[in-house]
Amino acid sequence: MIQAEGLTHYYGPYPAIQDVNFGVRKGEILGFLGPNGAGKTTTMRIITGFMPPTRGTVTLDGYDVVEQSLEARRRVGYLPETVPLYTDMSVTGYLKYMGTLRGMSPKAIKTRLVEVVDVCRLGDYRKTQIGKLSKGFRQRVGIAQAIIHEPQVLVLDEPTIGIDPIQVVETRRLIKDLGRDQTVVLSTHILPEVSMLCDRVLIINEGRIVAEDTPKNLAEGLQGVDRLEVEIGGPAAEVLPVLKGIRGVNEVTHVNNDGRHTYTIQAQAGQDLRDTISQLVIGNGWSLRGLQMVGMSLEEIFLRLTTHEEL
């Protein structure tokens, strides 16, 4: 549905994104995950045809967003990061206006308006002036205008930012629903959001894509056996040096939780130390109360991929 090749964009001399490639299949929810200034908004502005890339191409449903801009734009619904709305219009007045701009007939707008107001829970605020709405409700109006014309592609730039937790949950449910028959591209820097919503994640940092996979694979790929959590019955002062002395162990942290001593052992990549550890523990006459592999949380993956220091 969306095909981006070699996207590069310069603001003046500085590249905001460099050689970004990705594809989105029909009906897929793709998440752009990245820290502030990574280039998420820049990418979305290019996909939606708001500005052309310095280099590279994007096609939507086969239409080039620069060369066949109008055709491409017919297929897009967009929620910009800042949720720009005409504050002096009423909610329905605004939605009707946006519907007309998207080429809908007055009749189509009328029926669709009822649905959209319902889906976005704007029922009580139909006649309210947008300027008088709270941030969360403006966000809903923003989503409503993005979906009113039932676009094939929905581009949402940080759709859950700045709204309260209850509305965040609601908004996520809404996006999940929309993602059933629409292609959705969303950006966020909230990690759990990505694992909750997205079929696939692109991690973008400093304008480059650093990882691309399903949230599950991403977590598993980096999980491995190199990180163990062990609970050992025995004096910590003795246990700790022994664990640290094992070849291939990089780091050991110790937590004493009411007499339950838990050690987190970080081994060198790919090393499986489970057997070594259990034998050592038994050999020293301590008791092995628990041993498990710990996956990296998406949070850690994110940090590992976007910061240059080793974890």
Place this chain on the structure above:
Amino acid sequence: MRTVQAVAWKEIQIYFSSPTAYIVGLIFLALTGFFFTQDLGDPFPEATLTPFFDGAIVVFILLAPALTMRLLAEESKLGTIELLLTSPVRDWEIIIGKYLASLVFFLVLVALSFFYAILLFVYADPDPGPIYAGYLGFILYGSAALSVGLLTSTMSNNQIVSAVVAMGILLAMFFADRAFGAVGGLAGEIIGEMGVRGHFDDFSRGVIDTTNIVYFISVIAFFLFLSIRTLESRRWR
């Protein structure tokens, strides 16, 4: 076409609910009213609207930019342009829609100023020719001034900058005939021809000359074309 209508209608509604537009209207009617009565103090007052029209175009150098400065500059400032330009709307539809809205508001002002003409017809016996011609000329001039203001609003996201630049262009057009003397030669003559005065004065004297009509229509077409191009240029690589 429905999009042009929708854009225009939205802007018209804003005009009729915005204090700026009302202030502009009030200043326009007050000042032109003043020009209208100026001659009446003469011992032999002329039943004419010539001073009214001459005053009106000067006033409009300041007021036209005040009416148009919001049109696109505000969309850029607030970011609403992001949704406007990602909607399947052609750039000319946006420009023409916005232009039509400003034109409608301007024509309402013109219609209100008919009051002065009516006074003249009721209490005196004016020569109707120059009044009709003057109105035609003024409407053409105002329409041209609005197209200038629309262009500068398209170029900047700052309303004040947009208005000041538009005033500059309108002043230059107003005084262009003086360049005739200053520059001299063919260049001076061309610049002089571009000026507003030479083309407007015929109207306020009651002469309807096709070349003058063509002049104003060309000015409007030129500035609207540039506005469309400027908006379009956001999509150029």
